[in-house]
Amino acid sequence: MEVDQISKRYKNRGGELAALDRISFGVFGHEFLSIIGPSGCGKTSLLMIIGGLVSPSTGTVRIGGRTVHGPYTDLGVVFQQDVLLDWRNVMQNVMIQGEIRGLKRAAFEARARELLRMVGLAGFTRMYPYELSGGMRQRVAICRALLHDPPILLMDEPFGALDALSRDQLNIDLLRLWQDMRMTVLFVTHSITEAIFLSDRVMVMSPRPGRIEAEIPIDLPRPRRLALRQTAAFNDLTREVTAVFEKAGVLRED
Amino acid sequence: MANISEAPSPRDGIPDAARCRRIEFPYAALTLLILLAVWQLATMCLSLPAYLLPSPAIIAADAAANWRLLLYEAGVTSYEILLGFGLSLIVGVPLAVVLAHSRAFERAIYPLIIGSQTIPKVALAPLFLAWFGFGIGPKIIIVVLMAFFPIVSNSVVGLKSLSPEMLNLARSMGATRFQIFRRFQLPNSLPGIFAGMKVAIVLAVIGAVVAEFVGADRGLGYLIMMATADLDVARQFAAIVVLSAIGMVLFAILQQIERRCLPWHISIRRDLVRN
Numbered sequence: 001m002e003v004d005q006i007s008k009r010y011k012n013r014g015g016e017l018a019a020l021d022r023i024s025f026g027v028f029g030h031e032f033l034s035i036i037g038p039s040g041c042g043k044t045s046l047l048m049i050i051g052g053l054v055s056p057s058t059g060t061v062r063i064g065g066r067t068v069h070g071p072y073t074d075l076g077v078v079f080q081q082d083v084l085l086d087w088r089n090v091m092q093n094v095m096i097q098g099e100i101r102g103l104k105r106a107a108f109e110a111r112a113r114e115l116l117r118m119v120g121l122a123g124f125t126r127m128y129p130y131e132l133s134g135g136m137r138q139r140v141a142i143c144r145a146l147l148h149d150p151p152i153l154l155m156d157e158p159f160g161a162l163d164a165l166s167r168d169q170l171n172i173d174l175l176r177l178w179q180d181m182r183m184t185v186l187f188v189t190h191s192i193t194e195a196i197f198l199s200d201r202v203m204v205m206s207p208r209p210g211r212i213e214a215e216i217p218i219d220l221p222r223p224r225r226l227a228l229r230q231t232a233a234f235n236d237l238t239r240e241v242t243a244v245f246e247k248a249g250v251l252r253e254d
Numbered sequence: 255m256a257n258i259s260e261a262p263s264p265r266d267g268i269p270d271a272a273r274c275r276r277i278e279f280p281y282a283a284l285t286l287l288i289l290l291a292v293w294q295l296a297t298m299c300l301s302l303p304a305y306l307l308p309s310p311a312i313i314a315a316d317a318a319a320n321w322r323l324l325l326y327e328a329g330v331t332s333y334e335i336l337l338g339f340g341l342s343l344i345v346g347v348p349l350a351v352v353l354a355h356s357r358a359f360e361r362a363i364y365p366l367i368i369g370s371q372t373i374p375k376v377a378l379a380p381l382f383l384a385w386f387g388f389g390i391g392p393k394i395i396i397v398v399l400m401a402f403f404p405i406v407s408n409s410v411v412g413l414k415s416l417s418p419e420m421l422n423l424a425r426s427m428g429a430t431r432f433q434i435f436r437r438f439q440l441p442n443s444l445p446g447i448f449a450g451m452k453v454a455i456v457l458a459v460i461g462a463v464v465a466e467f468v469g470a471d472r473g474l475g476y477l478i479m480m481a482t483a484d485l486d487v488a489r490q491f492a493a494i495v496v497l498s499a500i501g502m503v504l505f506a507i508l509q510q511i512e513r514r515c516l517p518w519h520i521s522i523r524r525d526l527v528r529n
Contacts, residue, residue, distance in 0.1 A: 048422065051422075051426055053422045053425055053426060071425040071426055071428065072426075073426060073427065073428035075426065076426075077422070077423060077426045079419045079422070079423065080419075081417075081419055083417065083419045083420050083423050085420075085438070085441070085442075086442075086518045086519070087441045087442075087444070087516065087518050096427075096437065097427055099437070100424070100427040100428065100429045100433055100437065101427060101428060128517070128518045129518070130518055130520070
């Protein structure tokens, strides 16, 4: 996947708002790449552009050598809100992905059960979204995004609305799924810890208009456990990302 | 409709909710009984003449004595209400779908629909009488005019309430426009459509009675007019009671359908497992 010179400007009253400024980067197959930046830096726009859901003002996105025009469907998306369909139970919510794509029901039904089991929701398939906690709902959304075994998973601050404990658990669950399925993950977040814990590589973005300030490879050993976050190597990386934000004026300590 | 009307599996929460409702009901009935008792006592103590305010007992006696008549007239009025309401639904929901999908159509039509609502429908009734005569036609037209607007406006709101995220989700799955409508937008709009129907059914009752006031040879509205001419206030009250019973029953039926179709909706569910 290649992102080439992407800019995005939004029109607002009496002018234009530059959201993204000539962003270029490549993503390797099976990579877990996080994009981290302050609120309003255009991270979400960038992700939506990559998915072909929003068109860029300039620049192109190429996936597997093909330029993205319009919604790119060979992927899964997890949004900040879980966007579950309130009128469908957990199982039906996961299966809509297969129904819309016209896949074989027998195959995706089994796959849905398997995915739900992998995230610990095996006993909840007949529950409705309003009966679930925020963490459970987001797990259902992840299963839905993965039902068709997409080679790419786009995640837009998926755990931003969760409490810290649910968030840790979801991080672990997500890494387990990724270890199993080896899809390419683009993960947008504003948590430094989360980005480092999950990723192979972290891209740090500046405030609006969003540019890439730094690109930090994370060569921490896998599989990762939560205790990794207390190690010296992890702290060094945290410091490195923090320093980028300080330099960009996102964090000020005086 | 399979996915939305599927009856939910019995879950812990539902019996709870049902029990809550069963506990609530006698309270309202009790209040009503107390009010009726006060009414009865007031007419007795103040010795009000029955041609001004008959006591509940007198009204009940009149209703009991004339139950065949009341039943027949109620049937006529109910038929008008249901036919008009059904037509409003058949016209209103598809119109809302078009309004929600075409910006141009919405701009061209919607302001006129809203503007037309400022016309008092009661004032149109004599006109329809002149045009269409005494038959059921003008009654149906007036019922539709009353009932159709809340259905259209609430359905439009419901259809437009699809969040951008949900739309993006659908598009990322490669959903066609029809799939987006059928799988996401329509079920998402059902609470709005039901809200519109519940307002509309009450207005439909009013519309039918108004139409019968203006010119009819049957129906509860006609019965009330005749009773007025005879100074038969008890009969008037009996007809009014039957009318409001019709309204309540129709409303309750809609609410039951809503409960069955939308067990997931916030207006129906009791919050259960939030943590």
